[in-house]
Amino acid sequence: MTTPSEQTAAAVSRRRFLQAAASAALVAGCGKSTRPGDSTGGAGTDAPVERMIVLGVDGMDPKLLEQFVAEGRMPNCQRLMEAGSFGNLQTCDPPQSPVAWSNFISGTNPGGHGIFDFIARDPKTMQPFHSTAQPEPASGMLSLGGWQVPLSPGRIENRRQGKTFWNDLQDSGVPCTIFRVPANFPATDSDATTLSGMGTPDLQGGYGTFSYFTDHSRQRTRDVPGGNIQKVAVRDHVVECSLKGPVNSFLAEETSSEVPFQVYLDPQRPLAKIVFPDAEVLLREGEWSDWIVVKFPMLPHVVEVSGICRVLLKKAQDGFGLYVSPVNIDPSDSSMPISTPPDYAQRLVREMGYFYTQGMIEDTSALSAGILTPDEYRQQSTFVIEERMRFFEHELERFEDGFLFFYFSSLDLNSHVFWRTRDREHPAYSQELADQHGDFIPELYGKLDRAIGQAMEKADENTLLMVMSDHGFTSFRRQFNLNSWLMDNGYVGAKNPAKRGVDSYLKDVDWPNTRAYGLGINGLYLNLAGRETQGTVAQGSEAEELKSELIARLKEVRDPENGEQVIANVFRAEEIYSGPYLQDAPDLIVAYSNYYRASWDTVLGAFPRQHLLDNTDAWSGDHCVNSQIVPGVLLCNRAIQKTDPNLTDLAPTILSAFGVPVPEEMSGQNIL
Template sequence: MGTKVLVIGLDGATPELVDRWVEEGKLPNLKRIMQNGVYGKLKSVYPPISPAAWTTFATGYNPGKHGVYDFRDYDNKRYSCFADTIVDSHAFAGKTFWDVIGAAGQKVGVITVPCTYPAWPVNGIMVSGYPTPDTGKNYTYPPDLSTAIPPLVGDAAFFKSATGHVLLKEMNRLLHLSFDVSIEQMKKDDYGFFVLVVGATDRAHHDWWKYIDPEHPAYTEEDAKQYGNLIEEVYKCSDECVGKFLDAIDEDTTVIVMSDHGGGSHPKYYFNANYVLRTLNLLQPNTRTNKKQGGLKAAFKKFYRTKIRRFAYLEKVYRSLPASLKKIATNIDSQNMMNLDSIDWKRTKAYRFPMYPPVEGIMINVAGRQPEGCVQPGEEYEAIRTRILDEMRSLRDPETGEPIVIEAYRREELYHGERLEMAPDIILVTQDRYKGGTDVDKLISEVPLDVISKLSGVHRMNGIIIAQGPHMRKNAILENANIIDVAPTVLYALDMPIPTDMDGKPLSGLFEETHLNESAASYSEERTFDNSEDDEYGYTEEEEESVRLKLEALGYL
């Protein structure tokens, strides 16, 4: 049997910030791991959002296999592009690499990995990570663990309403609590594998990036003086907590500190793909003014957008609504995001599919797939995809002359598997200064300052990986690492066979050449699973409403 493995996930931890603060001596424990091991950037998935990224980490599958692309399920048969359902663990429960480790007889501990609600039976313990229906309690396996430890998931209403140093204090409290509880649980049994993921670093970026970036539109010197140290303080607290884990393990334990993506400034500009499609005569605007939606529905939409959606304790208001109004509220944000009323769907062949920046999608309006599809599958479909890809690759910003789109793919070039069909037909990656917009009359438009200020940081494609352990290189740099490679790397470190259906490969750059030569990776047959997609899993209607509001409060919907 090989070494034990400990994974510490710092959601959103960013290479540029880690590099800066390690160099300045502010992250001594991360520096210690770097000097004793290997450090590099870890590329995320498309799009770089936590549900897709952490599920890829957990399974070793690409999103085309595990089917998790966002916090909401994609539904590309709808023009709103999203289903009403929130992602939960049913898509991959029992299919993670810690299930493989547990089935081989080793104990596993899994603490607050995102999107692991509901927790499922494992050979050890699990505490579900964000999002959960009620942050006032834990959702665990075994169930009695729930009341044995304090709640470990932060309250969305508090995180939306609290600001500055009050929020920093709560973030750091949760950091210490999560690490202390995890270390306590780890010491209670002989775990072959243990993982803890914390979200404070990601939350800090979203709220406070405007205080550290002089180029941010919402930056002011006065605010920077008062709040410019907040993100740094979260990183320093995270580093201190990592040190606790280092002190609690033995030298035979492999340690991997990683993030699912990086962070950066909120884009200043919308890139409006629908405008490009309009210029190609693939999208037709709806020139009729829609005046039919009056009465209660129209009044409620206005009230919801202007009043309820801005309320700090939104969830309490939402829960009190009649079922008919809840249903309207559920669809308002998707309709706003897509600007659905502006498009004549019967005469439109392609349209924007919103994804998380810097990733954006394009959907073809296919006959028999979308409600008013008019493009024939096969030759016409492929010709339109080729035309759009060529156009997007040649786009230039009229002000700067720089490319807008830096990567463009057919979906099957990025994804494969039984859930490939959930993805949009075309995937675009833009420069960081852009995010997807809905305008059909402008190529580029400015993002309102209040939007940028409210969610001042967003995600970037590159996270971090820092690792040390037996047989690992010392003080070395790792190149070309991808989050999909972590699962097979953990199994390799444990000297366990890697299922052949994993899409990643062991990160050989972590290990000494002599060890790689002496201990080649071994493989097992593809994993077989019981059908976990049954009534045991998934949110109730009330739980789903609660989670949706929490995600909205934190800026993810």
């Protein structure tokens, strides 16, 4: 049996042998790719590289990058531009993060990997689900009173299809570390060291559900987007609370598991002791806790699920308010597959302490709901970037050979909610907010510049370094209710037109009288006979005529406030996608004009009366528009030869840099 060090040495020897063989083939004229722009010989005519570092900076915008470089805020990026190369990186349509990162991972378009939007739907049931991961429930239930015990376990499926470039690298002996790349939950089976990123749920199964406990007279117990508000009572300076966890599938009538906890308020000072079954913490008013481990009982004395959360004591005197973060999967005792090997997450906890596992970390929902103030949200977001920087330094220090990908989320989510501090024309702009937090986006760019500088110090002449983003950013000023427009123009029938339903997820649709519907941010589907369960549009010429009609009419939509074109383009899926999963794509992809985007009601399949309205939400910046408006960023310490590099080009480039053959399924080209 070989030891880990012997296995590593063997892998390195195998990789160097393959690289030498690839170089020899090139010299002999036998290594030339049959696809234009491809090469198995690495960066240009150079020999295969020994090491490569790719920093994935979600949402880094080329215009802002150039501005901050010119202002002297980003000296490391300036050095990289001068010594290497810099340019726009063409993103995808739609430029949504799960789609874009899947393009990066697979080296092909959505038709080749099957991810088209944040939200997908089952045409047989018309039920929506998260596009990147889908649970498969346990089967063969054995009923025991009010309990049910599965005879076979459930599982979660990663819906992104096809191979990953790091599996090709690993197969060729290149050791890989992939830190939190989006669209990789559950973590793809691999010999690589990986930690899942965007798409990883909290313990309630969503993108992140906060809890807020308050005795405020104007609040009531209710669900809000991305959270739950619970009205509580303070009795003798004690507050009884209950924290919701995962759905308990062991119960015959499935309900959320819960853990009770108590808050003891100091009658004299703004202090509170929060007591969970296995932990307690003392906080001052306005203070955040560190991570708290919470164990949710599922099957008494047999099964429990472990989570971690942080709490903020908002008010302890003259009213009570306690914010509890979404309950993250406990990386030391994970109930879901978040890393490869499975113990990688546990090793990180031992080496670095507890950390966020939730895919979308910054709690923008609590900010939009008014539960977190901008100051409190900024504190939480600062925790995120500080944690990510610590882990980056840790991974960079131990990186010696092979390939390292490291992902930063902070520019994306903070640009979403603080873009209004930069755009005076935005409906949610205020001078006060701009004065208080207009420095935060530039500050984050500066912190990322320091990380880039650290990577540059690590990179020697045999190291290829890239910094890339999946898309840029623009202002989201006005929102368009696509489904409302479809209903009012005769494409969607309503069960009760007089009532005008606004229930989410298309619940009020009269399907026999519906020809088209919107779901997700950019998707538009035909109610196609033979595909949708109550399809009305015949496949063939009728469907094609309807597509042409919708394209023409949607491109004519104008904003009554200013006369601007709302939708820049509408693409047929077959025009921009190809591959084995094309049949799963929306029939049409709506590419919005600058400053416009689908409304939140459109995303959820609802039908408000108004077609266009101001976006007054904190979520003020966005990128789900025409892809030409929001290109990403590409920085490299080598010369980029391709004039218009695309996200799909990066996987073939990475493989080629190591002398690894590029699979035929990859549609991108080697940009070096």
